[in-house]
Amino acid sequence: MSDYILGLTGGVASGKSAVETCFRALGVAVADADAAARDALAAGSDGLAEVVATFGSEVLGPDGLLDRAAMRRRVFADPAARQRLEAIVHPRVRATLADACRGAPGLYAMASIPLLAEGGGRDAYPWLARVLVIDVPEAVQLARLLRRDGIDEALAGAMIAAQATRRQRLAIADDIIVNDGPLEALDGQVAALDRLYRSLAAPVP
Template sequence: MSDTIIGLTGGVASGKSLAESVFRDLGIFVADADAAARAALAAGSSGLAEVVAAFGAGVLAADGTLDRAAMRRRIFADAGAKRVLEGIVHPRVRASLQAACQAADSPYAVASIPLLAEVGGRSAYPWLRRILVIDAAEATRLARLQARDGIEAGLARRMLEAQASRTERLAIADDVISNDGPPQALATQVAALDRLYRRLAASA
């Protein structure tokens, strides 16, 4: 059982996934909000049934799974639909992450939540002991995003602008890792925080 849960977040192309892998290499359990969101709307789930009740069978693909492309178009065109979908998915994601982290057998657990700043930070996740933000300069993130996804600069910038601002993300942070340098620099910073989090867990 792990009662010390660390929230991990960062904007697109900040290096959050790399930080997750370093925590795992250090023997720390990491629960992923994106995976929890997919499970919340899996075929046969109560979440998917609620989505169909709210939006109709037109959001289903031929095989009975959620037609994610159709759903994405729907919520981008209609802010009200987006709020309805979030009201179905977010409570399930929060409950899933908390249960998984509390059941972890590592000294502490990490809940990786990409949109933590967007959904309310600690007010939405009051059970987080600390919040760690992986931060990188906008120019660094733009370059990484273009290289990673093979996209042009305009689209990369729009993807960054669709998320919380760097200022908003840093405002919810207890701990910040600067990831403008090489991967080893990030790993060193994660290792230092791992030592801190182990001490916090031992004293909880």
């Protein structure tokens, strides 16, 4: 059981996945919000049933599963629709992450939450002991997005603009990894934070 839970967050193309990999290599259990969100709207789930009741059966594909691309286009163009969808998904994601982390082995566990700042921050996740933000300059984010996704600069800029600002993410941070260098540079930073978190999570004698 892990009673000490860390939140991991960062903007698109910040390198969250690489940091997750480093922590997992050190034996840390990481629960992923994106996976929890997919499960919340999986076939046969009450979450999917609520989405259909809210938005209509046109959000389903021919296979009866959520047409995620169509849903994404809809909520991207309609803030009110996005809020309705988030009201269905976010509580389920929070509950899944909390259960997974509390049931994990080890001194501490980590919840990877890309939209932590956008989803209510610490108020929405009061069970997070600390928040680790993966920070990267916006110019580096943009370059990585263009290279990674093969998209044009306008779309990449819109994706960045749709998220919380760098300042908003840093405002909720206890710890920061600036990931603007080579991947190998992450190992030492993660190892140092792992030592810190283990010391903070260790039972008081």
